[in-house]
Amino acid sequence: MQDDSGQVIPGQEDGDEDPFFSVLNLEDKFYREGHAEGVSDGARAGLLEGHIFGLEKGFEKYLAMGRLHGRAVVWAGRLQKCQKPPSTTASNLKQIPKTPQDPPPPSHSPTATTSPQISLTRQPSPLPPNPRLEKHILHLHALTDPTTLSNQNTEDSVSDFDDRLKRALAKAKVIGRIIGEDSGGGGGGGKGGNRGTNGGGEGSIEDVGG
Template identity: 45%
Template sequence: MDSNPLDSLLDLEEQFYNEGYALGAADGAAAGYTEGSVFAVEKGFEKFVEMGRLYGKALVWAQRLELKPSESPSVQAHSTRDTLSLDPAICKDMPSLPPHSTRLARNLQTLLELVDPATLDMSNEEEAVNDVDERLKGAATKAKLIQRAMGEREDTSSQVEPKDMSTPGDGSGSIEDISSLSIRH
């Protein structure tokens, strides 16, 4: 006996589900890769901007430590690396540093070594990413120690301010944003 023509209708839901699942998985994989790549670039940029900021601060601190009151502003004072130099006139108008301390100099040297861009591995490998994360964390700690030793105030410009947790969502209208939903009881 021939099969009933309506039997194919019974399998229609399962067929559409499998077809939709396959399309969704393919689209999700492509979108996930794109979103992951963008996220990686953003996070990498944030980390290296912070490294650069700390490196700049370390260079200025090093210059201020090397600057003696008897030096002329036209003399070039070199930092720990011979290829970089700052004109001492830039640091001349800055507040004087506390008396020279070997601990302060050692912390500053360690900070310069941690944030030196010539020694940072910028490859996209797990080991390199972990190294940059560890160096950034150590450099931030050293910078805080140096700031306290110099009597400077804490720099909060680079720290992310916490979001106000009193209202859910950010109002952007994205699918994850629930701020526009009203509560039904």
């Protein structure tokens, strides 16, 4: 811009920006930079946290399913113990070869004494014969069979696994009430297991009826 004498006034030429314009807009500039960095960091951290959270919940669910399968195997073994062993007749006794008893090994020290062996393992008591109980145990074993469980991270697989876990928890409660033992919930440790136990559908007509 020129004055009346034709001289150019410094800083007032056409197209020149205000030198304080960038200073007056620092807040908006820093906000945009912070927002862009936050979106980038949040997306990266969200993927990492989501992956860890998924692993934790998946471990809790499979732990609960494994505990229920183990209980089904133990209950099935206790049912098998109720079956009568084959009768031992005189003819069967003749077929059994007699093995000579080995003499006790000599002691290395004349003062050595043998202490009786004490078994610290408590064997579970056999279950009374009950066709309804056997049906529930077989159903629980089928629900928790690891060879039939899918580990695919798809919506259908996750929904099927959660449904089977819910039904298995309810089935374990039914078996526990029949034999008069605490089923233990089978929900494993952690909050996920507690939610699974509470959501196990107490009083489900389908599960109680077999």
